[in-house]
Amino acid sequence: MTTFKEQFIIDVLKKQELNGLDPFFAQKELDALLETNDALSRVAHDLFLKENHRAAGYKLLVKALRKRLRDKFGVYHLQTKKKTGTFSDDDVFKLLQTHRSTNERLSFYAQVYGELFAKIVPTSIHDLGCGLNPLSSIFLPTNVTYYAFDLPNKDLHLLQTFFQTRQQTGSAAPLDLMDLEAVDNAVQRPDTIFLFKVLDDLERGKRGHSKKLLELLLSKHPRMIVISFPTQTIGGKQQQSHRGWLVRVLTELGVRADSFVIPTELFFVVKL
Ligand SMILES: C[S@@+](CC[C@H](N)C(=O)[O-])C[C@H]1O[C@@H](n2cnc3c(N)ncnc32)[C@H](O)[C@@H]1O
Numbered sequence: 001m002t003t004f005k006e007q008f009i010i011d012v013l014k015k016q017e018l019n020g021l022d023p024f025f026a027q028k029e030l031d032a033l034l035e036t037n038d039a040l041s042r043v044a045h046d047l048f049l050k051e052n053h054r055a056a057g058y059k060l061l062v063k064a065l066r067k068r069l070r071d072k073f074g075v076y077h078l079q080t081k082k083k084t085g086t087f088s089d090d091d092v093f094k095l096l097q098t099h100r101s102t103n104e105r106l107s108f109y110a111q112v113y114g115e116l117f118a119k120i121v122p123t124s125i126h127d128l129g130c131g132l133n134p135l136s137s138i139f140l141p142t143n144v145t146y147y148a149f150d151l152p153n154k155d156l157h158l159l160q161t162f163f164q165t166r167q168q169t170g171s172a173a174p175l176d177l178m179d180l181e182a183v184d185n186a187v188q189r190p191d192t193i194f195l196f197k198v199l200d201d202l203e204r205g206k207r208g209h210s211k212k213l214l215e216l217l218l219s220k221h222p223r224m225i226v227i228s229f230p231t232q233t234i235g236g237k238q239q240q241s242h243r244g245w246l247v248r249v250l251t252e253l254g255v256r257a258d259s260f261v262i263p264t265e266l267f268f269v270v271k272l
Contacts, residue, residue, distance in 0.1 A: 004051040008058070012065050022152035022174070026069060033068050040064055072151070072201065087165040092135050095158075099132040101197050101230075108262040109139040115260055116269065117141055120224060122192040129177055129198030134159050137168055146170030149177075149186060178205050180216055190222040197228055197265070199246070211249045218253060218272070225270040227257075232264050243268075 002010070009023045009030070018026075034041040043057040052058070085091040096102040105112065117140070124145040127134055132155060134148040148159050152174035159172035175186050177198065187193070199210045217225060229243050246268060250257050257268040 004053070005048060007053070008048075008062070011053075012062050012069070015066060018066065018069050020154035021069060022154075025152040025174070025176075026065070029068055029072070030065050033065060037064075071204070087162050089138060092138055092162075095132060096135055102132045102136060104264045105133075105136070105262070108265075109136050112262060112267065113139050113141065115267075116224070116226060120192075120271070122224070124191045125194060126187050126190045126192070126222075127194040127196070128175070128183075128187075129195065129201070130159070130172075131155070131196075132159070133194065133196055134170065134172065135162060137170075138166075143168065144192075147187075148172040149175035151176060177202055177213060178209065180212060183213065184216060187217065187220060190217070190220055191224070193217055193222050193225045195225065195227045197230055199227060200229060210246070211253070214249065215253055218255065221272065223272055225272075227268045227270070229266045230264060231261065231266050 005027075006023070009026050013019050013021055013023060013026055030044075034044050040061060044061055047055055047057045047061060093106070096106055113136075121142055122140075122144045124147065125137075125140075126147045126149070128149050130148040130150050134146050137144070137146050146163065146168060147170060148156070149172075150156060156172040156174060159170075162168070163170040163172065173186065175182055177183060202209045202213065214225070227246065229246075243266065247257070250268075250270065255270050255272065257270045259266060259268050261267070
């Protein structure tokens with residue numbers, strides 16, 4: 001039988017843009033939300049004690065958790081329909097169009113991967129906070145082993161099926177980049193690491209977290225770390241294109257980066 005709390009999570013995830021998320025992850029986010037918000041925590045305590053889904057607090061809490069999940073995850077998906085078919089190049093193109101970041105990058109993949117891998121041929125890629133970017137491996141110059149990580153959601157299943165169907169060596173697994181112990185366990189002997197458009201989210205979660213994450217990743221001696229940032233807001237407005245804070249963090253960590261841009265994105269490349 002579904003408990004009151006489970007039903008609450010089911011209700012939260014009923015919104016179309018959130019329904020790819022794993023209920024267990026939503027539950028974890030609810031706990032984190034209540035830990036940092038005393039007023040909501042009191043509402044939730046009362047609600048879960050009385051188990052009254054008609055109480056005013058129910059709607060309030062549903063809204064608050066949806067906002068948190070949307071901020072973290074929901075805004076990136078342009079469409080939720082994901083008919084996978086046979087993962088032909090045409091299917092993959094259509095899938096890449098369903099995620100904001102890969103859609104924006106679609107006409108530039110050849111240029112980006114050409115730039116990154118002109119001199120260094122990757123043997124493996126750890127794509128952290130990957131979204132649907134692993135599907136872009138069809139643009140890579142060679143067959144690499146592709147390790148895809150993101151927050152727990154249905155896209156990971158899609159990526160796993162993609163790897164199997166296209167006989168691409170790789171795996172897709174849930175990983176919360178805020179959890180450094182989990183990152184330490186998940187990222188083993190990396191060659192090339194992608195952190196595409198994810199550090200802003202992590203900084204929003206906890207200021208200074210990117211530095212700790214980068215320090216951990218550098219200690220694993222990858223050959224290359226590629227970090228990118230959007231140069232436009234989700235609404236399409238131009239936003240800060242120079243990430244001075246990242247350059248400072250990299251200097252403090254004793255490494256330097258080259259950079260290049262495409263119309264909607266700024267890339268930093270750390271070669272080691
Ligand atoms: C703007 S999207 C970029 C997706 C992909 N890297 C790309 O550029 O195509 C940000 C991604 O970071 C993921 N993300 C946000 N916070 C995360 C966290 N704490 N751990 C893992 N992934 C996270 C989101 O789920 C989302 O897929």
